[in-house]
Amino acid sequence: MSKEFQSSKPIYMQIVDQVVIDILQGKQKSPEKLPSVRDMAVKMGVNPNTIQRAYGELERMNVVETRRGQGTFVIENNALLEDIKLSLQEEIIEDFINKMNKIGVKQTEIITQVHHFLNRGI
Amino acid sequence: MSKEFQSSKPIYMQIVDQVVIDILQGKQKSPEKLPSVRDMAVKMGVNPNTIQRAYGELERMNVVETRRGQGTFVIENNALLEDIKLSLQEEIIEDFINKMNKIGVKQTEIITQVHHFLNRGI
Amino acid sequence: MSKEFQSSKPIYMQIVDQVVIDILQGKQKSPEKLPSVRDMAVKMGVNPNTIQRAYGELERMNVVETRRGQGTFVIENNALLEDIKLSLQEEIIEDFINKMNKIGVKQTEIITQVHHFLNRGI
Amino acid sequence: MSKEFQSSKPIYMQIVDQVVIDILQGKQKSPEKLPSVRDMAVKMGVNPNTIQRAYGELERMNVVETRRGQGTFVIENNALLEDIKLSLQEEIIEDFINKMNKIGVKQTEIITQVHHFLNRGI
DNA sequence: GTGGTCTAGACCACA
DNA sequence: GTGGTCTAGACCACG
Numbered sequence: 001m002s003k004e005f006q007s008s009k010p011i012y013m014q015i016v017d018q019v020v021i022d023i024l025q026g027k028q029k030s031p032e033k034l035p036s037v038r039d040m041a042v043k044m045g046v047n048p049n050t051i052q053r054a055y056g057e058l059e060r061m062n063v064v065e066t067r068r069g070q071g072t073f074v075i076e077n078n079a080l081l082e083d084i085k086l087s088l089q090e091e092i093i094e095d096f097i098n099k100m101n102k103i104g105v106k107q108t109e110i111i112t113q114v115h116h117f118l119n120r121g122i
Numbered sequence: 123m124s125k126e127f128q129s130s131k132p133i134y135m136q137i138v139d140q141v142v143i144d145i146l147q148g149k150q151k152s153p154e155k156l157p158s159v160r161d162m163a164v165k166m167g168v169n170p171n172t173i174q175r176a177y178g179e180l181e182r183m184n185v186v187e188t189r190r191g192q193g194t195f196v197i198e199n200n201a202l203l204e205d206i207k208l209s210l211q212e213e214i215i216e217d218f219i220n221k222m223n224k225i226g227v228k229q230t231e232i233i234t235q236v237h238h239f240l241n242r243g244i
Numbered sequence: 245m246s247k248e249f250q251s252s253k254p255i256y257m258q259i260v261d262q263v264v265i266d267i268l269q270g271k272q273k274s275p276e277k278l279p280s281v282r283d284m285a286v287k288m289g290v291n292p293n294t295i296q297r298a299y300g301e302l303e304r305m306n307v308v309e310t311r312r313g314q315g316t317f318v319i320e321n322n323a324l325l326e327d328i329k330l331s332l333q334e335e336i337i338e339d340f341i342n343k344m345n346k347i348g349v350k351q352t353e354i355i356t357q358v359h360h361f362l363n364r365g366i
Numbered sequence: 367m368s369k370e371f372q373s374s375k376p377i378y379m380q381i382v383d384q385v386v387i388d389i390l391q392g393k394q395k396s397p398e399k400l401p402s403v404r405d406m407a408v409k410m411g412v413n414p415n416t417i418q419r420a421y422g423e424l425e426r427m428n429v430v431e432t433r434r435g436q437g438t439f440v441i442e443n444n445a446l447l448e449d450i451k452l453s454l455q456e457e458i459i460e461d462f463i464n465k466m467n468k469i470g471v472k473q474t475e476i477i478t479q480v481h482h483f484l485n486r487g488i
Numbered sequence: 489g490t491g492g493t494c495t496a497g498a499c500c501a502c503a
Numbered sequence: 504g505t506g507g508t509c510t511a512g513a514c515c516a517c518g
Contacts, residue, residue, distance in 0.1 A: 158505065
């Protein structure tokens with residue numbers, strides 16, 4: 001992996017999102033160990049301080065815990081993960097609705113179109 | 123306006139999308155004149171060649187016509203605009219579904235969630 | 245081969261024509277690989293961007309397909325090639341008629357003269 | 367008029383052709399006076415020596431005569447003009463046939479196609 | 489290696 | 504002024 005970040009969000013928040021998505025997808029199972037700050041920094045092509053900040057934020061969010069001398073570990077906390085999932089979901093839906101409005105699709109149409117799209121792939 | 127583009131799509135395609143959206147929204151009425159290549163380049167903070175390419179693509183799509191020494195003009199063609207709107211819509215929906223799947227929202231859930239979001243704003 | 249282009253047509257269109265003619269003549273069989281953008285640029289004595297543009301146009305015409313990191317390949321499509329041949333032919337005939345008119349040869353005379361020329365070579 | 371010459375033929379020969387065509391088309395009637403070497407040089411955007419050479423060639427061809435202190439005049443000589451017309455015509459036809467062969471049009475087809483083209487414009 | 493995109497800056501034709 | 508073409512050189516993603 002290398003540098004590929006949106007300009008809008010701070011990089012460290014994008015890394016937070018990425019780690020959370022990895023956990024939600026099961027790429028990072030709990031209570032598994034995350035890559036070290038240094039390894040992650042190389043992997044993401046950013047400064048170790050940025051990773052440090054991301055891990056700090058994840059700890060503040062109660063998603064991971066750091067154990068002195070051992071590393072950073074995913075916390076088993078399904079309720080919290082569910083909350084995070086919901087807020088990510090809300091963000092995605094909002095963005096989606098905005099884009100649809102932007103090209104002039106009325107709200108009543110949106111549901112219909114999503115239905116069509118999903119049923120087409122059956 | 124200044125530099126603010128996604129990293130995924132080529133800039134010239136993002137400009138194409140933008141112009142199409144402006145037309146769909148009536149910001150660019152037909153047969154109105156688009157900003158000149160040079161003006162648009164300044165406005166968007168990109169190289170004139172990039173605008174040239176975008177305008178060329180729009181001409182190829184039959185959305186605008188260019189008149190040598192005069193400028194680039196929107197073509198009246200509602201049927202075509204409707205087609206383009208549909209394909210933009212499809213692209214947006216597909217992107218939306220992908221993102222939702224990525225965070226682990228099942229397809230049956232997606233409809234429900236969109237419903238909830240839309241009804242909340244009433 | 246080196247720089248030797250007409251001044252009237254854009255160079256990239258002349259390259260497009262040349263590639264099409266090579267395919268029609270069987271110099272470029274399908275699905276053969278065209279020279280890389282850089283090699284072709286050296287061969288034709290032009291800038292790689294000009295070749296890129298020509299290959300892009302050929303792809304838009306469905307004459308070739310490009311595979312990222314692999315190269316540009318001729319597509320098997322005899323019907324399309326026949327269409328292109330017809331439009332090239334029309335262009336050549338129109339140019340011919342214009343030149344003949346320019347030196348004052350009447351249309352009824354043109355047929356006769358072409359006949360004479362062809363029969364002379366028997 | 368300005369610089370616009372093919373790369374294949376010497377510029378002075380292209381000017382010779384141009385003058386002959388002008389005469390054939392009646393733009394230069396005989397026994398009219400041609401522009402002075404200096405004027406023609408400016409008009410064609412070339413060095414006066416090049417025009418001088420072209421006029422010399424035209425004189426050698428017996429198409430014009432130069433009268434000391436008066437200028438260069440078209441010679442009334444219909445037979446010669448007819449000859450020149452024929453050789454120009456031959457050149458054009460040969461070029462035409464070559465191009466048609468190049469894209470794979472058989473000689474028997476050529477006549478048919480020219481017919482089609484001419485009758486279409488009726 | 490491949491093709492694809494972008495910038496910087498030039499020159500052209502047309503009006 | 505306008506759009507259209509071309510060069511030179513850079514960086515990117517993909518394989």
